[in-house]
Amino acid sequence: MTKFGIIMVAFLVMQGATGAPDYKSALAKSILFFEGQRSGPLPPCQRLTWRRDSALRDGSDENIDLVGGYYDAGDNVKFGFPMAFTTTMLAWSVVEFGDSMGDELENAKAAIRWATDYFFKATSTLPEKMFVQAGDPNGDHNCWERPEDMDTPRTVYSVDTEHPGSDVAGETAAAMAAASMVFKTSDPTYSQNLLQAATQIFDFADKYRGAYSDSLKTSVCPFYCDFSGYQDELLWGASWLHKATGDDYYLNYVHTNEKTLGADENINEFGWDNKHAGLNVLVAKEYLTGNAVFLQSYKSHADSFICSLLPETSGTHVDYTPGGLIYKIGGSNMQHVTSISFLLLVYANYLSSSSQSIPCGSVSATPERLRSIAKRQMDYILGENPLNLSYMVGYGDRFPQRIHHRGSSMPSITDHPDFITCKGGTIWYNTTNPNPNILVGAVVGGPDSSDQYADDRVDFKQSEPVTYINAPLVGALAFFSEDKNNY
Incomplete structure (x- = not known):
């Protein structure tokens, strides 16, 4: 990295340390986080230089190139299901709020392309087979090892015509379709390739129906089981294909399959597993x-x-929570906070465009009210909470120091060039010392229902960052980085 690049990263870390929330600084950091999650050979423009090349032989045992993509969280596995949802949400962030991103738009596009380039590889054997995961999760979770050192099995997993995965395939189709909209003007050839791939992936998902966790069982469960069924991903994928193509075939698919695919179920959930609330908001625009x-x-x-x-x-x-944070029982609550906040802002824009509000009993949900709720969530994340703690690493004066993340918690290759074994990293896992490498922009799972946060590396539900927390956050921060109203 050049001296200028080092100075810029230091600037990103220190911005937004005091005063009112600095949404532009937080936006830049939220995108920078994805560079810390990259797998494969890192480009010359890599800004988080404590990360190095990793997993350079993924897929070689199956004679396929599966190098690249993202690690989903603090581990070293590439789970295709959450990676696809992450990509969809990054793309949706650009589609809705890209005009507010300023200089960060190109960084957001680069984050999307890092994933879509990988998905081209993972779906290259369609229509017979689609690769949906790289890395044995059981072996990986028994180690605390830098991605640059990992020597656990890099087993690859796939779905095919006899072992379907409509959920992961449907979400990947959505990701490629949404991304095609992002690159439509700046790289029309790449955009068209994305759209063609999305169509093929969706056809595979729809023709060979079934849940990938039924096909792959313990290889994906309990890590990323499909608890809500594959049906929502088929509707979600079709909705994005309609948005990207304008083809009424996909809109009619959403309509005619509404009952058989359960579009009226679990309407108040949205995340990597359950798409219903996001699906309803997306389709409601039509x-x-x-x-x-x-x-x-x-x-x-x-x-x-x-x-x-x-x-x-x-x-x-x-x-x-008493401090005003949206809270759902389970692990990694911030994934709900950021995805719900994103939907609030998107729907507020849809309502504004049609001059509507929503009657909710004796009160009315106006676009301004929806934005005010989303703003409260953003401000809470950035430090306006009972602990005065920023839940974004590298933002503000106080932020989590002991996040559940292998690469961040262990010395970098530069500082410790010797190989660290599977169990050799345990001493860094157990220490109460702060992580030596700052994973700038990472947002952790967050506080408990009483607004308490222990900053404990072992408590992964609170301290682990995941890509699907940050992806919708990018769009929400982009909105507030430009918005001049005081909600």
């Missing part, structure tokens, strides 16, 4: 613009979801 009045049910479900987020409503709504 109804709001008058393009498809037959999709009224999706609009109704989207409205119900939005009303559930208003704490002042008398009906059932999501829980909030």
Whole structure:
């Protein structure tokens, strides 16, 4: 890295340390985080230089090149399902809020392309087979080892015509379709290739239906089991293909399969496993613009979801911590916070464009109210909370120091060039010392229901960053980085 590059990274780390939230600084950091999650040979422009090349032979045992892509969290496995959702959300962030990203737009595009280049490789054997994971998760989770050193099995896993994976394939189709919109103007050839791949992947997902966790079992469970079923990913993939192509075939698919694929189920969930709330918000735009009045049910479900987020409503709504953070029981709560905040902002824009608000009993969910809820979540993440702690690493004066992340917690190759074995990293896992490498922009799982956070590397539910926390956060921070209103 050049001296200028080193200075720029230091500048990114220190920006936003005091005063009101600095959304532009947080946006830059949220995108920079993805460079710390890269697998494969790192480019000359790599800014987080404590990371080095890793997993350079992925796929070689199957005579296929599966080098590249992202590690999903603090481990060294490339799980295709959450990687695809991460990519969809990064692309959706650019589609909706790219005009607000300024100089960070190119970095956001680079983050998307790092994933889509990998997906081209992973789907190159379609329509017979699709690779959906690299790295044995059981072997990996028994080690605490830098990605540059890992010597655990790099087993690759696939779905095929007899062992289907409509969920991971449907999400990958959505990712490629959404990404095709991102590159439509700047790289039309790449965009068209993405769209062609998305169409082929979706056809594979739809023709050979089934959940990938049923096909791969303990290879993906309990890590990324498909708990909600594959049906939502088929509707989600079709919705993105319609958005990218304008082809009514996909809109009719969403409509005619509404009942058989359970579009009215679990409407208040959105994340790597369950797409229902995001699906309803995405499809509701077609109804709001008058393009498809037959999709009224999706609009109704989207409205119900939005009303559930208003704490002042008398009906059932999501829980909030005493400090005001959206809270759902389970691990990595910040994934819910960022994805829900993103949907609030997207739907607020949709409502504004059609001059509408949502009746929620005795109160009204206006676009301004939705944005104010999302802003409160962003500000909480960035330090306006009972602990005065930023949950984004490298942002603010106080942020998590002991995140559950192998590469961040162990000395870099530069500082410790000797090979570290599978169990050799245990001393760094168990130490209470701060992580030596700052994973700038990483947002951890977050505090408990009482706004308490222990900053303990061992407590992965609170201290582990994941790509699908940051992906929707990119869009939300982009909105507030340019927005001049005080919500």
